[in-house]
Amino acid sequence: MIQVMDVRKVFNAGRPNEFVAMNKVSLSIPRHEVTVLKGPSGSGKTTLLGILGCMARPTSGRIMLAEREITSLPERFLTEIRRTTFGFVFQQFNLIKGITVIENVILPAYPTGENPAILKKRAMELLSLFNLSGKADSKIEWLSGGEAQRTSIARALMNDPEVIIADEPTANLDSRLSKEFMEIVSGLKEQEKTIIIASHDPIVYDSPIVDRVVEMRDGKIISGI
């Protein structure tokens, strides 16, 4: 379980362009459930996702990850937690161009120092899970939108994380591919992964597999706590 307590996030603090992205946000994310953060652009969804995924620190407040306070951990430990506990699916997929699909999938595991042969085997298993085996050696730029999305999900699962964080995962997909994405999420939920999605797409937040929808606006949670 992830707990967020009175978290506040201020960008450019003390400068003329100071911006409060989140104010006094408290939230509990239960394990093995699908939680959707819903809200318009600028509501603070992405900022909250970043804080939940140990990508950014809150300006004030506390974050607990399975009873462990992680707010004040040094960057190295946060990176370690990020690598082992979280898998990220980004809005723009953020795959690295010019290298192959399989290399992109293995990327999060490179610094772990695991045997390259084992990494390759695991990546191939993931690619086959998402019907991408035939594309393993293709360059990223040759993939369709759906294939790129599935590749980024495979990459998120490479280190077998407990939590999957997805930021506007369907923003660049048509309805068919968005529904396909939700089917993949359903499969991940069955594997007892905890899934947190930020989205303002009805296909996502109205999906029957979603356990909880948290609505945000102007850096605050307005419903679904």
Added chain:
Amino acid sequence: MNRINKHRNILDFTLSSLLRRKRKNTALVLVYILVVFGLASVLFSTQALKREACSILQRSPEVVIQRLVAGRHELIPTSYIDKIKDVRGVQTVKRRLWGYYYDPTVGANYTLMVPDDPAVAEGTIVIGKGVARTLRAEKGDLLPFKANDGFFVSLEVGDIISSDSELVSSDLVLMNEGDFRQITGVPAGYFTDMVLSVRNVKELPTIAEKIRRLAPDTRPIVKDDILRTYETIFDWRGGILLVILAGAIMAFIIFAWDKASGLSSEERKEIGILKGIGWETSDVILMKFWEGTVISLSSFLLGCVFAYIHIFYASSALFEPVLKGWAVLYPKFRLIPYIDPLQLATLFFLTVIPYTVATIIPSWRAATVDPDSVMRL
């Protein structure tokens, strides 16, 4: 094992990463190779030439006595031998006849010498490979020399000197004493200089001092002085080449600095992605370190290998005129391969290290950004 695998994995990624920017990186490597090639060629050839010249000069006389008049080298009369041979410590005194001859037909200067042992028969000459090449002369040919009195003297080529020491024998013409005096106009009873051998080399400075006192108009030149002069000459020539190369080096530094220190927006984005998916700042720096090392080390090694081939197998084809002298008679010879590890290390520190550092610093700056920036890409 984990640590090795980590390096291996990151190096694997670095190599695929480098291959993505083939054109840019190939251009960089080519320029890099060219600069290392130029610098290494100068270092290798200067060093090898110095060794070659010095090893030949090791066999040269321990002391050369020259007479000076008005600060210039003047012919030395036979009577000086008697003065010098009695100096304690002097073993033998030999008179030498040598000089220069300008051949206007080919625009070349020859060095004329009269050897004692074995002496050259009257009317014949023994010539260096350079002279033979320039005049297309072969054994048995008659070569004309304009004598001091304006008349021409024809001498027959008796032999051509083997190419073992062509660096110093290329322009040599060995002849009989009579022929030499006729061509150069050196009067009988006079010689160009004298050479001494001594019993104990450690006494050389004392012997030289005694000679200076006995014959104040002479200048004793000890072997070490000659060796030093040769070293200076080759260092100076190497220096000239380095100055010429300085422009190219500067251009390279600007190019490499720009390439290495300025990260493109695409590279920044990639660093953001890597941090976002769980790479530490140190992992990103490690990747950039490998990137810089792969480029600079491979360029360095290739540049050095090409320079080695250029100097030791292609007779320094590009630098020949500067390093071996401006004479028409370029010696043609293969230098004995020799590399000074210290010079190689200096070259390494001047080329590989700065580039690698220049690659790491901007990446380190980019890698310290908050990983959540990737969410806003």
